[in-house]
Amino acid sequence: MTISPNTGGAPSAAQHSLRVVLVDDHGIFRAGLRAELGPELDVVGEAANVDEAIRVIQELVPDVVLLDVHLPGGRGGGGAEVAKQCAGLSTRFLALSVSDAAEDVVAVIRAGARGYLTKSANGADITAAAFRVAAGDAVFSPRLAGFVLDAFGTTASTEQDDNLDLLSAREMEVMRLIARGYTYKETAKELFISIKTVETHVSAVLRKLQLSNRYELARWASDRRIV
Template sequence: MAIRVLVADDHPMWREAVEKDLIEAGFEVVGTASDGRAALERTRATRPDVLVLDLHLPLLSGAEVVRGLKDAQVETRVLILSASGAAQDVVEVMKEGAVGYLVKSTGREEFLQAVAATSRGEAVFTPEVAGLVLGEYGRLARHDSREPAPELTAREKDVLRFVATGMSYRDIAETLGISHRTVQNHVQNTLGKLQLNNRVQLARYAVAQGLAQDDSVPGAAAGPSSGPAPTRAPR
């Protein structure tokens, strides 16, 4: 079945272009919104798989929309698509529960891949914001009280280290020489053992346990690589 998406952006030309790209790629766009209040109301009404959400919207900000969805227990996953890569903006909305964060200079194909990944609960970030997110997780982890870590297999720990850098399942599979499905199975098993819900929480756990600092893990940034700017003019 097609992934169901709602698009919220206050710039009509950008919003319509994003909607067109999604439809052409086979996604089902269930609606659009031009302000934060409409984004919250329409997402609550339609329950899409993914909400593609601008950060700076009239009436309600992107962070307020994400908080409202969380309070209403709406399970739609939120992918931020914003012109801002400012640390305060990124950290605020990720704390509220957004799954991923892209800047508007991201290329079309990278964006479409990120929407699909978000629908699966995978954390996706453009490189310029990935370090901010992992850094914040590390800061929060130092103040968290944690119970002893459940026992993970050596391979689960290997996969977890790469998840902490934001690598895709496909890249992890290629790096470790295993199948994409095997990586998925390891992630699901690890989520179950740790009683976590998604890759965002898993990445935070890995940072908290010091796994993300392992020397065997490359320092590559997370999420889709920053490609050429889309033909649509960013805000």
């Protein structure tokens, strides 16, 4: 899991850009954020409430949505409701909020967001985090990562320990690196394999260990001191 958005910058605009939608109920904040983001992010749409956000995202299917947690409209679910309603799309969600409350962090992550930054983050950090989220990584402001680990942690079980024997040598290597916080790209580089192969191995590891996501995997490996 990537704890800080500062560990690696975004690609230059000459390499490629991300299509981004900004979702926040404050127009002044959206304007300021848009001005601060790197040129690598192509802001293709904006929304100020839940209903508008769902419509715009489903219509544009951006690469990443910078999503406020507390939004008016909809059924009162805020940013988490937006993420849930758009879960079937290829779009990734990066929560961006003034709130650092555990319940807000956990709610939007459970809804499908890949990361959570507080609005104290600068434009360069948010730009880099957007690229990491688009690549499948999980990005959190440093002090928020503990909330996610606690919420998605699992208790040790004999059944899971037995399932560890089902992992191949390569799956063990991938599992250890991912649990240490390596991104898919970093893992691929370390093991001289493709990112797609890393994704395949991670899916196999989660299935065999009966875990749901990388957060649970990190906690599971840490509990057993095998990272």
